[in-house]
Amino acid sequence: MKHIDIKELFQHSENYVNSDQTVCGWVRTWRDSKSIAFIELNDGTCLKNLQLVFDKEEMPAESFKDALVVGAALQVVGKFIPSERNGFEMAVKNVTVLGGCPQDYPLQKKHHTLEFLRTIPHLRPRTKYFEAVFAVRDKLSFAIHKYFQEHGYKYVHTPIITGSDCEGAGEMFRATTMPWKTDFKTEQEYYAEDFFGKRANLTVSGQLEGEMAATGLGKIYTFGPTFRAEHSNTTRHAAEFWQIEPEVCFADIHDIIEIAEDFIKYIIKYVVDNCPEELEYFNERIEKGLLDKLNAVISSDFAKITYTEAVKVLKKSGKEFKFPVEWGSDLQTEHERYLTEEYYKKPVFVVDYPADIKAFYMKQNPDGKTVAATDLLVPGIGEIIGCSEREADTVKLEKAMKVRNMPLESYREYLDLRKYGTVPHSGFGLGLERILMYITGVQNIRDTLLFPRTVGSL
Ligand code: 4AD
Numbered sequence: 208m209k210h211i212d213i214k215e216l217f218q219h220s221e222n223y224v225n226s227d228q229t230v231c232g233w234v235r236t237w238r239d240s241k242s243i244a245f246i247e248l249n250d251g252t253c254l255k256n257l258q259l260v261f262d263k264e265e266m267p268a269e270s271f272k273d274a275l276v277v278g279a280a281l282q283v284v285g286k287f288i289p290s291e292r293n294g295f296e297m298a299v300k301n302v303t304v305l306g307g308c309p310q311d312y313p314l315q316k317k318h319h320t321l322e323f324l325r326t327i328p329h330l331r332p333r334t335k336y337f338e339a340v341f342a343v344r345d346k347l348s349f350a351i352h353k354y355f356q357e358h359g360y361k362y363v364h365t366p367i368i369t370g371s372d373c374e375g376a377g378e379m380f381r382a383t384t385m386p387w388k389t390d391f392k393t394e395q396e397y398y399a400e401d402f403f404g405k406r407a408n409l410t411v412s413g414q415l416e417g418e419m420a421a422t423g424l425g426k427i428y429t430f431g432p433t434f435r436a437e438h439s440n441t442t443r444h445a446a447e448f449w450q451i452e453p454e455v456c457f458a459d460i461h462d463i464i465e466i467a468e469d470f471i472k473y474i475i476k477y478v479v480d481n482c483p484e485e486l487e488y489f490n491e492r493i494e495k496g497l498l499d500k501l502n503a504v505i506s507s508d509f510a511k512i513t514y515t516e517a518v519k520v521l522k523k524s525g526k527e528f529k530f531p532v533e534w535g536s537d538l539q540t541e542h543e544r545y546l547t548e549e550y551y552k553k554p555v556f557v558v559d560y561p562a563d564i565k566a567f568y569m570k571q572n573p574d575g576k577t578v579a580a581t582d583l584l585v586p587g588i589g590e591i592i593g594c595s596e597r598e599a600d601t602v603k604l605e606k607a608m609k610v611r612n613m614p615l616e617s618y619r620e621y622l623d624l625r626k627y628g629t630v631p632h633s634g635f636g637l638g639l640e641r642i643l644m645y646i647t648g649v650q651n652i653r654d655t656l657l658f659p660r661t662v663g664s665l
């Protein structure tokens with residue numbers, strides 16, 4: 208269908224001003240008066256609507272009355288002209304209704320609550336809020352690829368169906384073709400009949416396969432969906448989320464922390480530079496001071512503190528936490544938020560966590576108690592990155608696995624990496640939705656995904 212994007216009209220208006228153009232889009236709002244009618248048309252290419260002006264002296268009201276309908280899809284021919292109020296608008300010559308829209312269209316009002324919009328995920332991309340969220344998600348994803356491509360990383364595609372459990376937490380979805388009815392006596396018997404002849408899961412992380420790719424390709428990154436069956440019904444947990452996982456050979460924990468900080472600043476700057484309209488909107492509507500916050504993040508150093516120090520800070524804070532802090536216990540969201548929101552007021556890397564609360568693959572520090580791991584915490588959210596140097600010593604790695612009762616034979620290939628030309632290497636995982644929340648100020652992870660999957664809701 209021959210037409211021009213509304214974004215293109217506004218962006219290169221000098222090429223189109225005072226010429227006839229064809230645009231397509233949906234009616235956001237309309238107004239009708241005695242001699243003139245207006246429609247705000249949006250085609251999804253930019254946040255800004257194109258104002259259509261119908262002069263009743265030129266066009267009989269009868270010829271466009273079916274277009275004055277919220278939600279209707281239109282094709283419009285008209286002259287693109289300067290306008291005092293809107294910069295530019297279109298003096299309509301002809302309008303075709305491509306798709307009508309009956310009165311039960313749920314988006315009749317200008318403002319709807321996010322809770323209500325969550326009940327109509329198939330229609331919410333037609334609102335300004337979600338148009339802005341998905342525009343930023345798009346540019347953010349591009350920036351992530353751009354960073355790694357410019358820095359010599361190879362994009363690899365790790366499997367989604369896997370036989371292993373990367374994080375060792377066991378919170379995995381099972382992938383199966385088995386019928387509902389079964390009369391097997393043991394789990395082994397049951398899985399033997401299944402598609403792969405063994406238990407298969409949706410991956411929680413591409414890291415283990417990422418390490419295998421990196422120990423041949425040097426520097427890699429993954430960018431794909433990962434799945435967690437944890438029953439965390441919070442504003443920051445989704446059962447299906449997108450994760451970015453770089454893995455870098457010949458890099459220790461200090462190197463990877465430097466990379467992570469450089470990467471986060473780069474992708475935020477890219478969004479600030481390329482989504483000014485969207486961020487302006489979020490700055491006004493969602494989080495006052497958002498732009499100042501992002502600019503401060505780009506231009507200042509992130510804080511760094513050891514877990515052990517962080518526990519001391521939390522104990523001395525005088526705060527009444529719901530979960531008391533003790534050395535050896537995992538930091539809860541309330542602790543993370545105190546450190547990053549009140550103590551540092553900026554992103555902070557917490558390093559050297561107790562080995563017992565972290566995954567088996569992390570490099571064991573000489574103190575015998577902690578591992579070379581870090582979480583990056585940011586104000587308003589808490590953890591956005593989980594990061595570590597990997598244990599490169601077979602003996603130490605096997606010991607950590609045995610302590611966790613892991614079946615070594617299932618991790619033979621992973622252990623081979625330490626047997627054949629082992630190297631210091633490190634990596635991290637960034638949750639795309641978490642950084643998107645941080646950049647936009649969106650408060651609920653359900654509003655960053657096209658079709659969010661969370662516990663009890665599909
Ligand atoms: O800290 P996590 O569990 O780390 C890993 O999976 C490592 N294998 C990463 C690596 O070193 N390659 O998860 C990494 C990040 C978290 O910091 C968080 O941003 C995000 O993934 N994440 C979630 N995001 C949304 N919903 C969930 N349920 C999430 N679980 C983790």
Ligand code: MG
Nearest residue numbers: 582590592593
């Ligand atoms: Mg983590």
